[in-house]
Amino acid sequence: xxxxxxxxxxxxxxxxxxxxxxxxxxxxxxxxxxxxxxxxxxxxxxxxxxxxxxxxxxxxxxxxxxxxxxxxxxxxxxxxxxxxxxxxxxxxxxxxxxxxxxxxxxxxxxxxxxxxxxxxxxxxxxxxxxxxxxxxxxxxxxxxxxxxxxxxxxxxxxxxxxxxxxxxxxxxxxxxxxxxxxxxxxxxxxxxxxxxxxxxxxxxxxxxxxxxxxxxxxxxxxxxxxxxxxxxxxxxxxxxxxxxxxxxxxxxxxxxxxxxxxxxxxxxxxxxxxxxxxxxxxxxxxxxxxxxxxxxxxxxxxxxxxxxxxxxxxxxxxxxxxxxxxxxxxxxxxxxxxxxxxxxxxxxxxxxxxxxxxxxxxxxxxxxxxxxxxxxxxxxxxxxxxxxxxxxxxxxxxxxxxxxxxxxxxxxxxxxxxxxxxxxxxxxxxxxxxxxxxxxxxxxxxxxxxxxxxxxxxxxxxxxxxxxxxxxxxxxxxxxxxxxxxxxxxxxxxxxxxxxxxxxxxxxxxxxxxxxxxxxxxxxxxxxxxxxxxxxxxxxxxxxxxxxxxxxxxxxxxxxxxxxxxxxxxxxxxxxxxxxxxxxxxxxxxxxxxxxxxxxxxxxxxxxxxxxxxxxxxxxxxxxxxxxxxxxxxxxxxxxxxxxxxxxxxxxxxxxxxxxxxxxxxxxxxxxxxxxxxxxxxxxxxxxxxxxxxxxxxxxxxxxxxxxxxxxxxxxxxxxxxxxxxxxxxxxxxxxxxxxxxxxxxxxxxxxxxxxxxxxxxxxxxxxxxxxxxxxxxxxxxxxxxxxxxxxxxxxxxxxxxxxxxxxxxxxxxxxxxxxxxxxxxxxxxxxxx
Numbered sequence: 001x002x003x004x005x006x007x008x009x010x011x012x013x014x015x016x017x018x019x020x021x022x023x024x025x026x027x028x029x030x031x032x033x034x035x036x037x038x039x040x041x042x043x044x045x046x047x048x049x050x051x052x053x054x055x056x057x058x059x060x061x062x063x064x065x066x067x068x069x070x071x072x073x074x075x076x077x078x079x080x081x082x083x084x085x086x087x088x089x090x091x092x093x094x095x096x097x098x099x100x101x102x103x104x105x106x107x108x109x110x111x112x113x114x115x116x117x118x119x120x121x122x123x124x125x126x127x128x129x130x131x132x133x134x135x136x137x138x139x140x141x142x143x144x145x146x147x148x149x150x151x152x153x154x155x156x157x158x159x160x161x162x163x164x165x166x167x168x169x170x171x172x173x174x175x176x177x178x179x180x181x182x183x184x185x186x187x188x189x190x191x192x193x194x195x196x197x198x199x200x201x202x203x204x205x206x207x208x209x210x211x212x213x214x215x216x217x218x219x220x221x222x223x224x225x226x227x228x229x230x231x232x233x234x235x236x237x238x239x240x241x242x243x244x245x246x247x248x249x250x251x252x253x254x255x256x257x258x259x260x261x262x263x264x265x266x267x268x269x270x271x272x273x274x275x276x277x278x279x280x281x282x283x284x285x286x287x288x289x290x291x292x293x294x295x296x297x298x299x300x301x302x303x304x305x306x307x308x309x310x311x312x313x314x315x316x317x318x319x320x321x322x323x324x325x326x327x328x329x330x331x332x333x334x335x336x337x338x339x340x341x342x343x344x345x346x347x348x349x350x351x352x353x354x355x356x357x358x359x360x361x362x363x364x365x366x367x368x369x370x371x372x373x374x375x376x377x378x379x380x381x382x383x384x385x386x387x388x389x390x391x392x393x394x395x396x397x398x399x400x401x402x403x404x405x406x407x408x409x410x411x412x413x414x415x416x417x418x419x420x421x422x423x424x425x426x427x428x429x430x431x432x433x434x435x436x437x438x439x440x441x442x443x444x445x446x447x448x449x450x451x452x453x454x455x456x457x458x459x460x461x462x463x464x465x466x467x468x469x470x471x472x473x474x475x476x477x478x479x480x481x482x483x484x485x486x487x488x489x490x491x492x493x494x495x496x497x498x499x500x501x502x503x504x505x506x507x508x509x510x511x512x513x514x515x516x517x518x519x520x521x522x523x524x525x526x527x528x529x530x531x532x533x534x535x536x537x538x539x540x541x542x543x544x545x546x547x548x549x550x551x552x553x554x555x556x557x558x559x560x561x562x563x564x565x566x567x568x569x570x571x572x573x574x575x576x577x578x579x580x581x582x583x584x585x586x587x588x589x590x591x592x593x594x595x596x597x598x599x600x601x602x603x604x605x606x607x608x609x610x611x612x613x614x615x616x617x618x619x620x621x622x623x624x625x626x627x628x629x630x631x632x633x634x635x636x637x638x639x640x641x642x643x644x645x646x647x648x649x650x651x652x653x654x655x656x657x658x659x660x661x662x663x664x665x666x667x668x669x670x671x672x673x674x675x676x677x678x679x680x681x682x683x684x685x686x687x688x689x690x691x692x693x694x695x696x697x698x699x700x701x702x703x704x705x706x707x708x709x710x711x712x713x714x715x716x717x718x719x720x721x722x723x724x725x726x727x728x729x730x731x732x733x734x735x736x737x738x739x740x741x742x743x744x745x746x747x748x749x750x751x752x753x754x755x756x757x758x759x760x761x762x763x764x765x766x767x768x769x770x771x772x773x774x775x776x777x778x779x780x781x782x783x784x785x786x787x788x789x790x791x792x793x794x795x796x797x798x799x800x801x802x803x804x805x806x807x808x809x810x811x812x813x814x815x816x817x818x819x820x821x822x823x824x825x826x827x828x829x830x831x832x833x834x
Contacts, residue, residue: 001294009293010281013040014274022277023260026240028250031432031532032057034280041291045284047148047227047248048097050104051120051136052357052633053364054090056097058435062423064367066093066308066634067357070612071106073319073630075122076652076704078747079772080135086315087139089306094145100287101146101192103361107133107180110613110656111156111685112667116581119358119612119631123655124686124701126176127767127788130183137188144297146191146287148227149184152205152216153177155196157670157677159581162232165199167678173200174795174802175683178211182220191224191283195244197232203242206233212243225279231531237267245276249432252531309635316639318745321628321652322705324620328604333624335646335707336564336606343385345562346376347555347598348591348608349393350570353403355610356636360578365425366634372568372608375637379645387562391555392548392594394587395572398465398502398540401427405518407452407539411437414446424450427539429522432532442533448522450539455515460544462510464518467502468537471523474505477516481506488527501574502540548590555594556601565602566644567595567623570610581670585616585662595619608640614658617698628652646707653704653747653816657687660698666690687817688763702749702767702816708740708777712821715813719827720789729768729789730826732811735782738775746773748783749814752791752826755807765812766791787811792828806830 001009017025021037029035029044036044049055053065066089068074074083094102106117110124122129137147154166154177168177184190193216196205205211206228216222225245233239233247236254240262247255262268281290288295325332336344354371357363373388380386401407407424420439429450436442454476456462464481466472474482482505510516520539527534559565569591575582586592599605599622606625609615610632620626627650632639642648659665666689667681681689687701713735720728732750752768754760768791771783789804796803808827814820 006282006285006293009290010278010285013042013281013290014277016040017277019263019270019273020260022273023263024256025280026246026259026273026276027253027255028246028248030251031249031435034246042281042284043289045100045287045289046098047101047103048094048099049361050090050102051106052362053366054093054097054099054102055364056099059430059432060365060422060425060435063097065364066312067364067366068312069316069319069633070119070358070631071122072119072612072655073632073652074136074315075128075132075655076321076630077315077318078128078653078655078770079318080131082315082318083132083135084139084142085306085311087136087141088143088303089308089311091140091143091145092306093308094140095143099145100289101148101283102140103148103150103194105133105136105147106150107184108151108154108156109176109180109685111679112670113585113614113656113659113662113665114582114668114670115156115613116158116576117358117360117578118656119576120362120578124657125655125767126179127791128655128770130180133180133184134187137184137190141188141191142297142303144288144295144302146283148192148194149181149190150194151196151229152181152193152226153196153211154200155198157581158579159671160675161197163675164672165202165676167201167676169679169682170797171795172679172683176685178215179790181216185216185220185222189223191286193222193224193226195226195228195232197229204234206244207235207238207242209242217243223279223282225283236262240268240272240276245279249532312633313635313639313642316629316632316635317642317648318651319630319632320639320643320650321654321703322650323626323628323699323703324623325625325705328624333564333604333606334627334644336644338380338384338645341380341384341563343387343562344376344380345555345558345565345602346373346386346388346568347391347559347565347594348568348570349390350610351566351568352388352390354636355570355572355631356633357631358576358612359573362578369634370637372566372637372640375639375641376566376644378638379641385562387558389555389558390551391567391598392551392590394570394589394591395574396589397574398463398504398542401454401539401541404455404457405452405541407450410449410451411440411445412447412449413444419444427520427541429535429537429539431535436535442535445524445535448524448535449519450522451517451519453515454518454541456510456512456543458543459510459512461507462544463504463507463542465503465505465540466520466537467500467540469525470537472537473521474539475517475519476508477510479508481508502538552590552594552597556597559598559602559605562602564604564606565598566606566608567598568608568610569595571612571615576612585614585659587615592618596622599623606644614656616659616661620698649707649744650704651706651745653702653749654699655701657690657697657701658699664695664697666693682761683763688766691764691817700816700818702747703819704747704816706744706746708738708742708744710744710746710815711737711739712813713737715811715822715824717811717824717826727789729787729792729828732769732785732787732813732824733782734785734813734822735780736773736775737780738777741777743774743776746775746815747771748773748785749816750785750787751812751817751820752787753810753812755809758805758807760794760805762794765817768811787826804828804831
């Protein structure tokens, strides 16, 4: 069916709807779906969180999800084709779970390293973000599932995200923050865009007529639907006239009955509602939910099935960034030769209890997680001594009860009558809207009883507690540890109210290996006027506290006796998650002290860093190797073993600059003042700002080492033929040789430097093209890298248009922003079209 035929079918369906039905169709019927309209053959459209997995409509381990590495990891692979394969897998997962639209990808920029949700976004660079996002969206939609590119726009931090007004100059808005959305709309034609919580230049984004209607739709030609971030829609008239099509979630929403009433009172033209309904019906048709309209991707045209475990493992190892790899005994310490190793000391809490994904709406429940300890045990030959020690606990807080716990939840009404039950993967009890198990309604629910057993790994005083709101009764080994009520505080973000700091309620002396009964009964708080019917609380736990110096001493002793020491350090969910920004870039707990001590004891110390965004590495010059593992997904340990032992090489390059310390970073303010956050730095964020600074970062944008050597033997440039407004400025050709002894992968990066006599306040150079190349040992090739014309353009705020300043630019070709090997001139003539 052609677009014209699909549009005609949509018009026919629209003509059969009355005002109330149309208004109802623009409001969520529950947490995740829109209502069906059987009279016109319209099914219920279901949405679900991403971006590293597909949760489905229930947050439960009963229906596990493949958990891919974090978006920062995907961007670190610098491969849009790999992103497209990831998207196809997620579409496969969505179809399995009955989901029609994935609430992803997040393409906001890493404006400041303090952004608490940066693990869920791709990069500090708009071009790299746009290319990876284009691949991801194309892949998901290849599989017949829609996307909602988010969060439109400038949701680049979490502090006061519901109320902050981000004041962004038009040039910065165009050249940086809008640019990834524009590229994805043009190159991947997403079915949806999600409007952000925050405001931009005086208007909250769900009501931003200029950006949603004039720029997104009229200027860029976006034909999909715009959905609010959950609870972001606040005003019926301002939202619908400002371009917001769907207000989620329901049933409490500013659309539905309120929208129909606004039309009847003459405050909204019915034609505005009709336009929004058209876009929703078009979305339904594309998803195969509108009778008489073939799906955009028929069942027979779907991509071949994807092995989720294999792809998760591949993305992880392709994303690992080898920051440092110094010689020991005449050769780089990595890769380690497993056959020659007699003993390995593995150190770190995250080596045993892996940190594989970020917190908040990006969280899913994988069927299994391969920890670094699991991965190394499986990969090392029999007879190789592998010791494990905790070394340092990254958190002094209690964490969600998980390791050693087997739990279920029983739901009761006010009279104590059972309503239903379900298994729990951990102590986190969370149900939003219609997530509740079959037979359980929010209206009837009074009490949730989490019961089960706990088998400790260590003997001693175990701490137990609660997180969230409600009346609690906590019992461990038949002893009441706590009984009391936790009420709402002053939190401005509901995520903090329900998922904030855990509270230590008491201890129990337990013996390792001996199971005990545990239970946490919660009398559910039902907060009036909450837009989402929410049940959210947690049973939390922490093992016996040991002297930190003693733990570090044990790790040092193990490292001293081993041929190699591998230390895994990580952030925690209280450092990187949705709903808050970071206060600093330090690793939590005494992990830095641990690395200093182990490095002093063993010159062959390798540090693996599991974080979604930059952290300070004060010991980086002391250790033999630093491997950045991001949040590596469910196959973390298997992929890590692949890379450490040389079965695969680390394929990643930094998508974001890593500072030596926070104070060096160009942008460090993410907190608004009197409700306003001004982007004072203009277009100079990330490497654009570092390039103008006298301070060097720890590791530059694009940096990443491999296990082979590369030679750049020559380069040339061909100007693009055709119209001046084409996307491509020209093509750089690069002759490349793998000069090492093993096969490898290289990411050829091309930066466009402005003419030396350019007087404008422009970045000195910007990423204009890149290409991932694989070659065998000794292999040579010539690659062709198209240069984005946008790299030479700047937004003229006076004219309100793009301008291409003429002159001789320079294409700088190399391995990172600071490791540029070749240059070629790029003449840019005067252009009549800007």
